[in-house]
Amino acid sequence: MSATIELILSPPYNEQFYTFRDIISGTVIITLEKPLSVQKVDVIFMGTSETVVRPGDYGENGTLTNIQTPPGEVRSDHVLVNSKQQLFPPENVANAIQGSTKPFKLERGKYEYTFSFQIPKKPKCISTHPKKLFTFLSDKEFITLPPSFNNSVDRRNISNLDTYFYTLGQIEYRVYAKLFTGKGKDSWFNPFKNKKIVSKAIEFIPSLMPNGxxxxxxxxxxxxxxxxxxxxxxxxxxxxxxxxxxxxxxxxxxxxxxxxxxxxxxxxxxxxxxxxxxxxxxxxxxxxxxxxxxxxxxxxxxxxxxxxxxxxxxxxxxxxxxxxxxxxxxxxxxxxxxxxxxxxxxxxxxxxxxxxxxxxxxxxxxxxxxxxxxxxxxxxxxxxxxxxxxxxxxxxxxxxxxxxxxxxxxxxxxxxxxxxxxxxxxxxxx
Ligand SMILES: [Zn+2]
The missing domain is CATH 2.60.40 (Immunoglobulin-like)
Incomplete structure (x- = not known):
């Protein structure tokens, strides 16, 4: 495909990691070597808290749980942030053509789109949990967005068993930029044919709250x-x-x-x-x-x-x-x-x-x-x-x-x- 997509993030205020005093902002650059049909350009700010728990582990009350539960690992995913912005076509155009996936013909050249996301104060999943779901936050009143954790670990290159178990939990924040090209909807047999995706992980540590x-x-x-x-x-x-x-x-x-x-x-x-x-x-x-x-x-x-x-x-x-x-x-x-x-x-x-x-x-x-x-x-x-x-x-x-x-x-x-x-x-x- 004669199109490239690039994602540039503004550095955090303290030059080390993002905190609540930052806004996640940046630029998405689309470069077209020749005219191309473009459906849309999206930017997404995602945050997840994921765990894998292995058999032979212990329940909250300290008893061995794998006597009752079948062997095998169990997983848990919680969505902390999921915000999306459409950068192209601009919002007013997108509203006018609501529902239509008709592409726009863009000329050869370089297209730059800026974006910014407010960092939410609380995890998104909190409001959508089933009522009886037990979580570590179930009895907490003061809930805030958690920091990145184990997000820099390359899971494929772990040789140490301690590190392997330690990294079975992960909190990751990531910004994705997505370019959708082509004429119609995604093809069912090749869903990525008309998509280009780039992403960058961000380190977020809200050790101090913004106010109070x-x-x-x-x-x-x-x-x-x-x-x-x-x-x-x-x-x-x-x-x-x-x-x-x-x-x-x-x-x-x-x-x-x-x-x-x-x-x-x-x-x-x-x-x-x-x-x-x-x-x-x-x-x-x-x-x-x-x-x-x-x-x-x-x-x-x-x-x-x-x-x-x-x-x-x-x-x-x-x-x-x-x-x-x-x-x-x-x-x-x-x-x-x-x-x-x-x-x-x-x-x-x-x-x-x-x-x-x-x-x-x-x-x-x-x-x-x-x-x-x-x-x-x-x-x-x-x-x-x-x-x-x-x-x-x-x-x-x-x-x-x-x-x-x-x-x-x-x-x-x-x-x-x-x-x-x-x-x-x-x-x-x-
Ligand atoms: Zn949750």
């Missing part, structure tokens, strides 16, 4: 102090137990470049060791290692079945020899004793900012989201290793509640940074 949410995330008054305790107590002698505690106000969310241990940062700057009773002075207790992980839990849903992918990302590991001065313990009203562990005074921890390297996990930046069929959630996990009387190694583990992870920095939002590819990513334990 930023203020909600940063309330005027300080949020309440929350206490996160270690799962198990450590035994220091026959009658004395201790647990580690994090007391924090801002562990419900984390933005890129947020400080994690710095004094008054509200995350891991207030860590305590709490003793069940007054600790005797003859115990030699030392903090010898601190490790902070980010746990990622990605869950896919299809026809009532789910599967989960759990990954651990190491954010910090610091060896030290910090003696706990037991005579400095404070008595609490309930009769226990507490000792503040000043992790903010450990220089490397004090300087640590969240996701400084803008890490990509299997191609995805770090952010949390929920769609009808995909959940990506995070928790922090803090390990403290202790030496007791010079030998015995004890460990406490503190797991936070779910934390909303944002890939943008609150400080840099107005002036996006230049990203660098040669920075080292954090160590990754699978």
């Amino acid at each position: 949410e930023r203020e909600e995330l940063l309330p005027e008054t300080a949020p309440p102090l929350k206490t996160y305790s270690s799962k198990f107590n450590i035994l220091l002698n026959d009658s004395l137990e201790a647990r580690a505690e994090v007391r924090a106000r801002t562990l419900n969310s984390v933005f890129r470049l947020d400080y994690l241990f710095k004094t008054h940062c509200g995350k891991f700057d207030e860590v305590y060791l709490v003793f069940s009773d007054r600790p005797p002075p003859n115990i030699d207790l030392r903090l010898v290692r601190v490790q902070l992980n980010l746990l990622e839990m990605v869950t896919y849903l299809a026809t009532g079945r789910t599967n989960a992918n759990i990954n651990s990302l190491r954010l910090a590991q610091q060896y030290m020899d910090l003696p706990i001065i037991l005579s400095h313990c404070r008595r609490k009203p309930d009769g226990s004793y507490e000792y503040p562990i000043h992790l903010d005074r450990v220089e490397n921890l004090n300087l640590l900012q969240f996701n400084q390297e803008d890490y990509r996990h299997k191609g995805n930046r770090l952010y949390s989201f929920t769609t009808c069929n995909i959940k990506r959630k995070y928790k922090f996990q803090l390990f403290l290793d202790w030496n007791l009387n010079g030998k015995k190694m004890l460990q406490t583990e503190i797991l936070t509640n779910y934390v909303n992870v944002f890939c943008e920095s609150l400080k840099l939002l107005e002036h996006p940074p230049q990203y660098s590819d040669d920075e080292l990513p954090p160590q990754y334990d699978s």
